[in-house]
Amino acid sequence: MEVNNKYVAIKSNINGAPQESHFEIKVENLSLILEPDSKEVIIKNLFVSIDPYQLNRMKSESSSQAAISYASAITPGEAIDTYGVGRVLVSHQPEFKKDDLVAGLLTWGEYTVVKEGSLLNKLDPLGFPLSNHVGVFGFSGLAAYGGFFEVCKPKPGDKVFVSAASGSIGNLVGQYAKLLRCYVVGSAGSQEKVKLLKETLGFDDAFNYKEETDLKSALKRCFPQGIDVYFDNVGGKMLEAAVANMNLFGRVAICGVISEYTNASTRAAPEMLDIVYKRITIQGFLAADFMKVYADFLSKTVEYLQDGKLKAIEDVSDGVESIPSAFIGLFNGDNIGKKIVKVADE
Amino acid sequence: MEVNNKYVAIKSNINGAPQESHFEIKVENLSLILEPDSKEVIIKNLFVSIDPYQLNRMKSESSSQAAISYASAITPGEAIDTYGVGRVLVSHQPEFKKDDLVAGLLTWGEYTVVKEGSLLNKLDPLGFPLSNHVGVFGFSGLAAYGGFFEVCKPKPGDKVFVSAASGSIGNLVGQYAKLLRCYVVGSAGSQEKVKLLKETLGFDDAFNYKEETDLKSALKRCFPQGIDVYFDNVGGKMLEAAVANMNLFGRVAICGVISEYTNASTRAAPEMLDIVYKRITIQGFLAADFMKVYADFLSKTVEYLQDGKLKAIEDVSDGVESIPSAFIGLFNGDNIGKKIVKVADE
Numbered sequence: 001m002e003v004n005n006k007y008v009a010i011k012s013n014i015n016g017a018p019q020e021s022h023f024e025i026k027v028e029n030l031s032l033i034l035e036p037d038s039k040e041v042i043i044k045n046l047f048v049s050i051d052p053y054q055l056n057r058m059k060s061e062s063s064s065q066a067a068i069s070y071a072s073a074i075t076p077g078e079a080i081d082t083y084g085v086g087r088v089l090v091s092h093q094p095e096f097k098k099d100d101l102v103a104g105l106l107t108w109g110e111y112t113v114v115k116e117g118s119l120l121n122k123l124d125p126l127g128f129p130l131s132n133h134v135g136v137f138g139f140s141g142l143a144a145y146g147g148f149f150e151v152c153k154p155k156p157g158d159k160v161f162v163s164a165a166s167g168s169i170g171n172l173v174g175q176y177a178k179l180l181r182c183y184v185v186g187s188a189g190s191q192e193k194v195k196l197l198k199e200t201l202g203f204d205d206a207f208n209y210k211e212e213t214d215l216k217s218a219l220k221r222c223f224p225q226g227i228d229v230y231f232d233n234v235g236g237k238m239l240e241a242a243v244a245n246m247n248l249f250g251r252v253a254i255c256g257v258i259s260e261y262t263n264a265s266t267r268a269a270p271e272m273l274d275i276v277y278k279r280i281t282i283q284g285f286l287a288a289d290f291m292k293v294y295a296d297f298l299s300k301t302v303e304y305l306q307d308g309k310l311k312a313i314e315d316v317s318d319g320v321e322s323i324p325s326a327f328i329g330l331f332n333g334d335n336i337g338k339k340i341v342k343v344a345d346e
Numbered sequence: 347m348e349v350n351n352k353y354v355a356i357k358s359n360i361n362g363a364p365q366e367s368h369f370e371i372k373v374e375n376l377s378l379i380l381e382p383d384s385k386e387v388i389i390k391n392l393f394v395s396i397d398p399y400q401l402n403r404m405k406s407e408s409s410s411q412a413a414i415s416y417a418s419a420i421t422p423g424e425a426i427d428t429y430g431v432g433r434v435l436v437s438h439q440p441e442f443k444k445d446d447l448v449a450g451l452l453t454w455g456e457y458t459v460v461k462e463g464s465l466l467n468k469l470d471p472l473g474f475p476l477s478n479h480v481g482v483f484g485f486s487g488l489a490a491y492g493g494f495f496e497v498c499k500p501k502p503g504d505k506v507f508v509s510a511a512s513g514s515i516g517n518l519v520g521q522y523a524k525l526l527r528c529y530v531v532g533s534a535g536s537q538e539k540v541k542l543l544k545e546t547l548g549f550d551d552a553f554n555y556k557e558e559t560d561l562k563s564a565l566k567r568c569f570p571q572g573i574d575v576y577f578d579n580v581g582g583k584m585l586e587a588a589v590a591n592m593n594l595f596g597r598v599a600i601c602g603v604i605s606e607y608t609n610a611s612t613r614a615a616p617e618m619l620d621i622v623y624k625r626i627t628i629q630g631f632l633a634a635d636f637m638k639v640y641a642d643f644l645s646k647t648v649e650y651l652q653d654g655k656l657k658a659i660e661d662v663s664d665g666v667e668s669i670p671s672a673f674i675g676l677f678n679g680d681n682i683g684k685k686i687v688k689v690a691d692e
């Protein structure tokens with residue numbers, strides 16, 4: 001038995017801002033019969049994650065590509081792996097049965113043939129929508145939780161700044177910080193996003209960075225007592241401005257630097273005198289580093305969501321064909337919350 | 347009874363590289379009779395420390411000046427405080443008697459009137475030359491020890507890079523790292539310094555950065571297996587090159603950024619993708635942060651010096667008049683090891 005598997009590929013490496021013309025939708029015949037000794041599992045993809053870091057994998061070269069397996073280079077023409085949720089169609093692995101829900105490394109496509117040893121886990125939806133397991137319970141949630149609690153080491157009352165605060169990770173960081181009773185300010189790229197942060201997510205303040213002529217002054221205005229923790233999703237001038245406004249022993253967690261992904265010339269040059277004299281720590285991290293706190297993250301996040309103390313903000317598009325524009329939109333600030341593509345009905 | 351107290355002052359703020367014309371030698375009459383209710387102590391200065399950070403205090407403004415009391419702005423025309431060793435001439439404080447040796451916050455001058463509450467401790471020379479108590483046992487030594495062990499968290503076998511490696515702090519970091527059985531490479535600005543590092547101090551390798559056209563390639567050559575720890579004394583392009591060559595979970599301790607003190611346009615813009623994907627930590631620190639490990643630092647350093655495992659490299663000039671040129675020389679790379687001025691014979 002065979003199916004047509006529609007999937008997204010890049011036509012060639014992408015070294016600037018991604019555009020529709022960089023992508024193609026390919027179709028392959030996929031056999032649903034596995035060899036008798038195969039340890040593969042065939043998954044029907046349901047929801048897949050759309051993340052900015054994929055752009056670094058699409059470049060001709062990036063220092064990120066050698067650092068960790070899931071950041072490895074994407075080959076033009078081939079399927080692109082991504083975190084997602086799906087349902088088992090065929091399995092020769094005893095732990096996975098037909099129709100099981102799973103979460104793991106799928107593809108930007110309709111089906112995934114998951115090899116033995118690749119990330120795949122049975123999924124208990126815990127009463128939540130499946131899309132939540134790509135977003136708030138997926139690596140975006142873990143990055144927010146681990147990056148904030150493990151890297152930023154926040155205390156109640158800390159003054160916390162989050163950039164790209166309406167994005168997939170930023171909005172959760174701000175909400176976790178509020179739950180810890182921090183003073184939280186977010187930056188975002190539109191008045192609609194600013195309104196979401198202040199009115200729906202309970203941020204103490206927020207500003208539209210596109211309307212600010214001087215980011216240092218904007219942060220000075222929002223943080224008259226200085227910044228203790230900066231959760232950085234953007235890099236560039238915002239990182240410089242945050243460092244200038246940080247307090248003694250301030251902590252900066254570098255989750256991503258989206259302003260630098262499409263334009264390497266926007267690299268941040270923070271004032272090193274501030275870093276020395278204010279004893280600032282700047283630390284990069286990846287969500288995968290925090291598997292040791294996953295159980296803690298999951299139980300707390302489930303409880304917060306059930307109690308209505310945390311909101312899962314999602315931006316869902318439909319169909320494999322929507323993946324390129326969903327991805328491109330990340331770099332234009334089109335998404336509000338976690339960008340997800342629904343590939344098929346449950 | 348009065349003495350003439352000769353001391354160094356700046357004529358006005360210094361906002362670029364320091365020059366002789368920025369300084370003046372002043373003379374004041376100093377009474378050696380304290381008021382009956384005074385809690386002051388009058389010290390005859392013997393050895394005083396010459397440190398690059400003083401330049402940030404001499405600027406019209408610097409973010410460093412507000413961060414910590416000893417980095418506060420220096421007022422033109424007034425005496426400049428510095429760490430040093432001296433002898434008590436007059437004291438109304440019971441813990442200090444005439445002729446006691448002391449170490450603490452003195453001045454770039456012949457005498458210091460130390461106010462109550464200012465840093466001053468009785469000094470036991472422990473059989474070492476007094477100058478050692480300004481250098482290897484002073485804040486330079488503590489910065490090297492604390493910055494390396496507490497901030498860099500090194501393990502035996504780690505690949506350690508030290509810039510300004512023949513300087514007051516760098517040479518000690520390299521020696522501590524060798525004692526921990528790390529692989530240690532230093533950069534310096536002359537063949538003479540490179541020779542000192544390799545032949546006298548036991549560095550595994552060293553290079554003259556002035557002879558390298560590409561610092562990234564130089565570090566790649568010296569660290570084919572990458573850098574685990576970078577102890578940064580210079581900032582700028584060297585920091586960028588080190589980050590590019592760092593291993594996963596690499597640690598960068600920012601002790602100083604001398605290349606940026608005289609020219610703010612040389613600010614480092616390290617590749618943030620490296621910081622994220624390699625999960626690099628960059629941390630600023632000050633020696634004063636490590637008072638909690640002072641006893642440990644002192645006992646180990648005494649033992650290493652007594653056993654000949656550690657060498658105290660000093661560059662001593664004579665007389666208050668030599669202070670301006672000694673200080674200016676720091677920014678030209680004139681000093682080898684800790685720069686100290688001997689103000690008076692013991």
